[in-house]
Amino acid sequence: MGRKGYRWCWLWMALALVLAGCTQATPPTSPTPELSPTSAAPTPGGGTGGPVRPPAVAGQFYPQKPEALEQVVQALLRQARQAVPSASHPPLALIVPHAGYPYSGAVAARAYAEAAGHPYEAVVLLGANHTLPTLDTGALYPAGAFATPLGEVPVARDLASEVLAALPGLASDPAMHRQEHSIEVQLPFLQVIAPGTPIVPLIVGDVTWAKAQELGQALAKVLAQRRVLLVATTDLSHYPPYGEACQVDGRTVEAIASLDGQEVWETDARQMEAGHEGLACTLCGRGAVLTALAAARALGAERAHLLLYANSGDTLFGERDQVVGYAAFAIWRAGEGPASWEAPPAPCRLEAEAETRALDPAEQARLLQVARETLEWTLGIGLPPLEVDPSPALYQSSGAFVTLKKRGELRGCIGNLSGQGPLIRTVQRMAIAAATEDPRFPPVTSNELPDLRIEISVLSPLEEVAGPEAIQVGLHGVVLVHGSHQAVYLPQVALEEGWDRETMLSHLAQKAGLPPEAWRDPEARFYVFTAQVFEEPASAP
Structure with missing residues (x-):
């Protein structure tokens, strides 16, 4: 099986994010790994008339x-x-x-x-x-x-x-x-x-x-x-x-x-x-x-x-x-x-007023822009941008996957099934993870960005179903859980691969490290979700 499509999308676990310090949040080492602190007393001279x-x-x-x-x-x-x-x-x-x-x-x-x-x-x-x-x-x-x-x-x-x-x-x-x-x-x-x-x-x-x-x-x-x-x-x-x-x-x-x-x-x-x-x-x-x-x-x-x-x-x-x-x-x-002035909304206010709904075309375009800017900043200068947008829908708590394709081939795909904070931040984290943490690929470099096409899948909440017969191919993304094993496919995978339900579930079981027929075991559990999927135009960036 090749790298086509989404069959290898991995779940993103977490970024190690630490807030520390007494009077400010101490920056992490990851954005600027070349840094090393310095500290010394004032030195005399310098041509400035003082230390x-x-x-x-x-x-x-x-x-x-x-x-x-x-x-x-x-x-x-x-x-x-x-x-x-x-x-x-x-x-x-x-x-x-x-x-x-x-x-x-x-x-x-x-x-x-x-x-x-x-x-x-x-x-x-x-x-x-x-x-x-x-x-x-x-x-x-x-x-x-x-x-x-x-x-x-x-x-x-x-x-x-x-x-x-x-x-x-x-x-x-x-x-x-x-x-x-x-x-x-x-x-x-x-x-x-x-x-x-x-x-x-x-x-x-x-x-x-x-x-x-x-x-x-x-x-x-x-x-x-x-x-x-x-x-x-x-x-x-x-x-x-x-x-x-x-x-x-x-x-x-x-x-x-x-x-x-x-x-x-x-x-x-x-x-x-x-x-x-x-x-x-x-x-x-x-x-x-x-x-x-x-x-x-x-x-x-x-x-x-x-x-x-x-x-x-x-x-x-x-x-x-x-x-x-x-x-x-x-x-x-x-x-x-300024003659007139309206203070911009605080991100925490937008989050408190978040709207859980499908994104309109302008919001989809904005989220794709956020993902690309995040990659440009992170891969270019080692620091992701603080993205703020006035749309309450971008602050809903939703799971999301970010998929990177290079000339039509998968280059990275990582997602989060459940919402962990506002959608706009989840997309930023998933974009970075897809570019730098997908274990199947070397990290994306800044030189590759012009050749990458970004796709975002915004997920509905997970819903457990009674059995595989409730899964609708092409509509549902599927999470298979069997003991300590689990795997996920986005809704578009089966359509892209031309699979029926049984074929999809057999591949999903194998992805989870199980025998192909393990999905038939009564101990297997199934969760489904839908996704709003959108991508950059073919000519992007």
């Missing part, structure tokens, strides 16, 4: 190799630019997450895409504090540079001196920045969208709203006559279950969007007192966000615009029993932002 801080989390949060890092950042920004048309005026401030790029990179990129193409004199980075338990107000990096695999980012020494003089209570110590990742992970984005632009790195402690107002208003006076981008970094809820995170983060996002720091402060307090399961904090960079909101308000802004929300459970790597939330905001001065 050069080496990268502390390269190889952990983002790729170590320069070419790989630039490819990832460029891909994330390209995807972000396709989302919503940018405003014509440069944003005054951004709020971005700081987890590893496999988790929050797409969310951060959505904010940086708004700032791309606009010239700034400098970028003031307000980082969260994860490493300094005794930090009070904040810690400034006064001079020198921050290094990443893409090169050095100079510190705007004169502006940093003004900030230090204007903001009461700041420490000025490069060593305090040695291990803090929240500022570092922003730098590759800035190096791509604004190469050569100097920075003012400032870690902000967990200050009160009153103190944040004082800091923000003082900072606004320093920045008032300058074309400076203010970037505050925070992740949202830490470690609640997926559904709980959606509710908690929804309230936090609404408070931030109001640009009312007092409301953010009170919302945080209410939610921390509410006893949400697993909730360790709602904003790990609360001080940075509050300071940025106060500064933006003093500089003439009225509202923060939500660009994208997701959490680690929306990625292909994150577990759902403990998640971390991420949001991207852009803030413009009054009259300079």
